[in-house]
Amino acid sequence: MTQRAIELKTTKILAHVEEGTGWLTFNNPERRNAVSLEMWQGMSDAMAAFEADPQVRVVVMRGAGGKSFAAGADISEFEQYRANAEQKDNYARIASGGQKGLANLSKPLIAMIDGFCIGGGLAIALNADIRFASPGSQFGIPAAKLGLGYEYEGLAALARLVGPSTARDMLFSARFLDTQEAFARGLVNFVVEGSQLAQQVRDYATRIAANAPLTVHAAKQAMRVFDQYSRNPESENIEQLVNQCFDSADYREGRRAFIEKRVPRFVGC
Numbered sequence: 001m002t003q004r005a006i007e008l009k010t011t012k013i014l015a016h017v018e019e020g021t022g023w024l025t026f027n028n029p030e031r032r033n034a035v036s037l038e039m040w041q042g043m044s045d046a047m048a049a050f051e052a053d054p055q056v057r058v059v060v061m062r063g064a065g066g067k068s069f070a071a072g073a074d075i076s077e078f079e080q081y082r083a084n085a086e087q088k089d090n091y092a093r094i095a096s097g098g099q100k101g102l103a104n105l106s107k108p109l110i111a112m113i114d115g116f117c118i119g120g121g122l123a124i125a126l127n128a129d130i131r132f133a134s135p136g137s138q139f140g141i142p143a144a145k146l147g148l149g150y151e152y153e154g155l156a157a158l159a160r161l162v163g164p165s166t167a168r169d170m171l172f173s174a175r176f177l178d179t180q181e182a183f184a185r186g187l188v189n190f191v192v193e194g195s196q197l198a199q200q201v202r203d204y205a206t207r208i209a210a211n212a213p214l215t216v217h218a219a220k221q222a223m224r225v226f227d228q229y230s231r232n233p234e235s236e237n238i239e240q241l242v243n244q245c246f247d248s249a250d251y252r253e254g255r256r257a258f259i260e261k262r263v264p265r266f267v268g269c
Helices: 035-050 073-082 085-103 121-127 151-160 164-173 181-185 194-209 212-229 233-246 249-260
Strands: 013-018 021-026 058-063 067-073 111-114 116-118 130-133 137-140
Touching: 013 035, 013 058, 021 035, 021 151, 021 194, 035 085, 035 164, 058 067, 058 121, 058 194, 067 111, 111 121, 116 121, 130 181, 137 181, 151 164, 151 233, 164 233, 233 249
Parallel strands: 021 058, 058 111, 067 116, 111 130, 116 137
Antiparallel strands: 013 021
C-alpha cells in the first residue's frame, strides 16, 4: 500500500495520503496529544493540502500512541499565550486556521477515536462527519473545572449533535462520557474494538473514496447547510461572557490548580 507524505513545519502533526485517503495524525503522545499552537498551524497546512489534492477523496483524523485522540488544548501554554481575554483572542486567531480547515473541508472527514477525546479534542472531533471510537474511549468538556469559557460555535455544534439536554449535562458537570454513553447520545457513530479500529476505519474510508465524488460532495454540502448555526445578538452576548471567564480570578485559580495538581477553589469572580 503506497503512502505519500505531506511535509509540514511541525513533527507534532503528521499527514500522508494513502489510496485516496488523507491521514492526519496528532503526534504529541507524551502529552496525550494535547493541541498546541504549533499543532493548530500544522493542522491548517495539512487540511489545505488535502483540500487541494484531487487524489484525496476522504480524510481521517487520529491520535498517536493508542491512549488519546486529543486531550484538549495544551494547558501548559496557557500562562504564556491564553492568560486573559486579550491573549485568548490572539490565541483564537492562530487556532482559527486549523479550525477553519476542518470546518470548511469539502471532503468527508472521519475521526478515529482511541482513548481521550476531551475539551478542544472533542471540539476537533465535532468537525468530523463520522466518528469511530474504541470501547475504552472517554469524551468530555472539563472547562468548568478550569474556569475558562467555550465559544458559541463549538457549543452550538455539540448541542445540535447530542441535544441541548445532554450538552447542558456535559458542560455543567464537566463529567466524562464513556464510549457506550457517547454512542447512545449520538456523539459516536460506530464502536469498534481497538484491535480492529484502524482496519475498520480504513475500510470505511476506502468505501467512501470509491463512491461518486460529486454525489458525496453534494451530500456533504447539503448537510452543512442543514447544520449551519446562525449568528445573532444573543451569540454576541455569549462572547462577552466567555471573555469574562478568561479575565476572571477563577480562571487564574483553575490554571494554578491544574499545574499544582490540586482541586481548584472557585469563588465566582
